[in-house]
Amino acid sequence: MAALRRRLFQSPWEFRESFIFAAAAVLAGFLVEYATGGTGIVKPRLPYNAVVLALFGVSVISAGLAFRNSAFVKWLGGIPLGLALISAISVLSLIGGIVPQGEPVPGSLATLLRINQIFSSWPFAAAVILFLVNLGLSLSWKLVPFSLKNIQFILFHAGFWLALSCGVMGSSDLQRLVVPIEVGKANNLGYVMESEVPQKLPFSVHLQEFSLEEYPPQLMLFDPKSDKLVAENSQAINQVRKGAIATWKGIEVQVVDFMPYALPGKDGIPRPAERNTGIAFAKVKILSGNVFQEAWLSTGSPMFKPYAVELGGLLLGMVPGTPKAFRSAVTIRDEKGEETKATLAVNHPVDVNGWKFYQMGYDEKAGRWSQLSLVEVIRDPWLPAVYLGLFMIMAGNLLFFWNGIKQHEAA
Amino acid sequence: MVIDFNTAALAAIAFWAAGIVFGVVARWQSSLKIYSTICSVTGSAIMGVFIAIYWSYLGRPPLRTLGETRLWYAALIPLVGFLVEYRWKIDWLKYYCMVFAAFFLGINLQHPDVFDKALMPALQSPWFVPHVVVYLVGYVMLAASSVAALHNVTLQLRSKPNLTGESVAHYLALLGFVLLTFGLIFGALWAKEAWGHYWTWDPKETWAFLSWLAYLGYLHAFRYKIDSKKLQWYLALSFIVLLICWFGVNYLPSAANSVHSYTRQS
Numbered sequence: 001m002a003a004l005r006r007r008l009f010q011s012p013w014e015f016r017e018s019f020i021f022a023a024a025a026v027l028a029g030f031l032v033e034y035a036t037g038g039t040g041i042v043k044p045r046l047p048y049n050a051v052v053l054a055l056f057g058v059s060v061i062s063a064g065l066a067f068r069n070s071a072f073v074k075w076l077g078g079i080p081l082g083l084a085l086i087s088a089i090s091v092l093s094l095i096g097g098i099v100p101q102g103e104p105v106p107g108s109l110a111t112l113l114r115i116n117q118i119f120s121s122w123p124f125a126a127a128v129i130l131f132l133v134n135l136g137l138s139l140s141w142k143l144v145p146f147s148l149k150n151i152q153f154i155l156f157h158a159g160f161w162l163a164l165s166c167g168v169m170g171s172s173d174l175q176r177l178v179v180p181i182e183v184g185k186a187n188n189l190g191y192v193m194e195s196e197v198p199q200k201l202p203f204s205v206h207l208q209e210f211s212l213e214e215y216p217p218q219l220m221l222f223d224p225k226s227d228k229l230v231a232e233n234s235q236a237i238n239q240v241r242k243g244a245i246a247t248w249k250g251i252e253v254q255v256v257d258f259m260p261y262a263l264p265g266k267d268g269i270p271r272p273a274e275r276n277t278g279i280a281f282a283k284v285k286i287l288s289g290n291v292f293q294e295a296w297l298s299t300g301s302p303m304f305k306p307y308a309v310e311l312g313g314l315l316l317g318m319v320p321g322t323p324k325a326f327r328s329a330v331t332i333r334d335e336k337g338e339e340t341k342a343t344l345a346v347n348h349p350v351d352v353n354g355w356k357f358y359q360m361g362y363d364e365k366a367g368r369w370s371q372l373s374l375v376e377v378i379r380d381p382w383l384p385a386v387y388l389g390l391f392m393i394m395a396g397n398l399l400f401f402w403n404g405i406k407q408h409e410a411a
Numbered sequence: 412m413v414i415d416f417n418t419a420a421l422a423a424i425a426f427w428a429a430g431i432v433f434g435v436v437a438r439w440q441s442s443l444k445i446y447s448t449i450c451s452v453t454g455s456a457i458m459g460v461f462i463a464i465y466w467s468y469l470g471r472p473p474l475r476t477l478g479e480t481r482l483w484y485a486a487l488i489p490l491v492g493f494l495v496e497y498r499w500k501i502d503w504l505k506y507y508c509m510v511f512a513a514f515f516l517g518i519n520l521q522h523p524d525v526f527d528k529a530l531m532p533a534l535q536s537p538w539f540v541p542h543v544v545v546y547l548v549g550y551v552m553l554a555a556s557s558v559a560a561l562h563n564v565t566l567q568l569r570s571k572p573n574l575t576g577e578s579v580a581h582y583l584a585l586l587g588f589v590l591l592t593f594g595l596i597f598g599a600l601w602a603k604e605a606w607g608h609y610w611t612w613d614p615k616e617t618w619a620f621l622s623w624l625a626y627l628g629y630l631h632a633f634r635y636k637i638d639s640k641k642l643q644w645y646l647a648l649s650f651i652v653l654l655i656c657w658f659g660v661n662y663l664p665s666a667a668n669s670v671h672s673y674t675r676q677s
Contacts, residue, residue: 347535
């Protein structure tokens with residue numbers, strides 16, 4: 001092998017030089033981080049980041065084309081350095097995948113080196129910038145002279161370049177704010193995660209209605225001594241419905257009647273009620289040891305205490321099911337006074353004037369009776385560029401798959 | 412339920428075991444080969460039927476918890492082994508695959524899953540099935556690739572030439588990488604709709620990215636014509652990253668805030 005005969009840094013450079021170079025870049029990044037007290041990188045915002053990125057892209061491509069015969073530039077855009085940088089990014093991501101991210105402890109070494117916010121640290125930035133140089137140079141050689149044979153390479157590599165660079169550069173322009181709104185009211189103030197000072201938004205959101213649907217309630221056997229739930233024999237989550245049977249050691253419970261929405265009468269016996277006010281009631285037959293009894297269970301609500309049964313030191317109760325769906329009917333009014341009506345639900349955000357509106361949360365203590373909806377509003381002007389990159393990667397990927405099969409068939 | 416998991420899992424494992432035994436004996440008595448095939452395929456078919464019944468019982472695709480995904484791995488990994496045998500006439504891969512599938516079922520037998528019909532709102536999306544299925548099949552390919560590479564490594568140590576084996580490991584890694592890329596991007600597009608941003612360095616995302624980088628590195632090393640024997644070691648060891656990404660993430664300190672920990676009930 002040539003590598004054994006060649007001395008370190010003797011031309012042509014290959015893997016050893018690449019790995020030393022990548023390691024040096026990461027180390028330099030950590031030194032900068034340590035020297036600046038772990039403040040991380042400060043990224044410019046629009047339009048400066050777009051200008052910087054465009055200049056960077058153009059310089060890399062032109063350098064690749066102008067110096068394509070230089071041994072150094074060939075190495076800079078070659079596979080050995082690419083692999084070394086993939087390894088560097090992997091090692092940094094590995095740190096990010098093990099160390100909990102986003103909780104700086106003032107003064108600790110982890111904070112000074114920023115390994116708890118590794119993805120916005122200097123070492124990560126150094127590795128990514130060099131990687132973009134490497135990727136960009138290799139791309140320039142496949143772009144000029146253009147050949148249709150290279151289309152798979154171009155789509156994958158250019159797509160990756162675009163998605164990675166725009167994702168990283170554009171993160172400074174990402175706006176994410178939470179707007180808390182009470183039913184019947186409007187709000188034009190949003191909060192970012194890191195601050196308690198509200199920011200004024202270029203629109204207001206009026207909440208007409210918040211509604212929450214739950215899965216059926218569940219039967220639970222609770223042990224107050226150990227403060228734990230007792231596991232049911234079949235390991236199933238016991239959704240309450242008429243006829244359902246649940247068994248624990250020595251205890252058998254059968255649901256003989258179930259009313260999802262009911263209210264207790266004066267005699268304490270529940271009767272069917274409206275959906276808005278009613279709570280879930282279930283009549284159960286309990287066989288505990290040799291003792292047989294019938295009782296009503298209920299989930300309770302902010303207005304009513306739950307009904308539970310005591311069984312030899314254990315508590316049999318019914319808890320509300322987990323949320324199945326929740327949505328907010330809102331009217332969004334922009335600065336010109338134009339109104340848009342929309343229903344926000346999880347997985348169903350709505351776009352208005354370049355902002356995306358998401359159903360984020362509600363008052364979880366109040367559950368179904370929540371009078372508060374948390375709406376998240378997000379603006380990301382770089383999204384189309386990132387998506388273009390992702391779609392190019394997928395197109396390149398399809399061709400890769402196709403060619404991979406064809407090559408194999410030919411072999 | 413019509414059949415319970417323990418019965419189905421033990422039956423599948425028994426059929427796979429019989430398939431392996433018949434397969435080994437068939438090396439001397441080739442008329443037994445057909446029994447090996449029938450038993451092996453029956454084992455996987457049992458898991459396939461069980462998944463279908465379980466799906467209709469839950470009223471949602473059984474793709475939410477790790478235990479549920481292991482059912483799919485158990486059904487699909489042997490299938491890759493059978494297809495490789497059909498396509499490349501390599502018969503040893505399926506044995507590893509069946510042992511591997513039995514191992515996954517064993518984990519589920521040891522740690523019974525909680526049958527929960529509920530599907531949280533964030534998972535109610537048209538992206539749910541494609542995202543998980545593409546990943547699942549991709550990981551199955553990569554697992555088979557690692558297993559094949561491990562076999563190739565053992566042959567290397569005994570200095571036996573094995574070119575077809577190496578090309579199978581390579582081809583499975585290539586297919587797996589393509590599917591991983593789709594899974595990653597589908598996940599990003601879904602995350603934008605469900606959580607507001609396409610990439611947040613959630614621990615599971617980070618580990619999925621790491622597995623992707625591992626195979627990106629492999630494909631470039633292959634392209635650079637690095638000694639194929641060394642690359643078999645690489646493919647065999649990549650399995651460790653895959654394992655952490657599948658099941659290990661939940662146990663890492665970074666997982667506290669992961670959006671991918673569906674096994675824990677709040």
